[in-house]
Amino acid sequence: MTTFHNGTEEFRVNGEELVAKIKQLLHEGNIRRIIIKDKEGRTLIEVPLTLGVVGAILVPVWAAIGAIAALVAEATVVVEKKTEA
Numbered sequence: 001m002t003t004f005h006n007g008t009e010e011f012r013v014n015g016e017e018l019v020a021k022i023k024q025l026l027h028e029g030n031i032r033r034i035i036i037k038d039k040e041g042r043t044l045i046e047v048p049l050t051l052g053v054v055g056a057i058l059v060p061v062w063a064a065i066g067a068i069a070a071l072v073a074e075a076t077v078v079v080e081k082k083t084e085a
Contacts, residue, residue: 032048032082
């Protein structure tokens with residue numbers, strides 16, 4: 001029987017690199033949740049992702065991420081992944 005657990009990774013990026021980094025992470029797959037924090041560690045946005053979240057549903061999320069990228073100089077992206085144990 002295969003068991004899964006959630007692991008997390010953190011990446012520090014410039015505001016300019018934020019959207020590109022999130023696109024890269026989404027293409028890698030197995031993402032359960034993305035959290036974007038400012039440089040003080042405050043959560044700016046938390047996006048739960050499921051297999052059913054695609055296309056038009058992500059448009060408002062991309063707009064919010066783009067706005068955050070324009071406002072912050074530095075951000076931390078926390079990625080929760082589903083991994084096999």
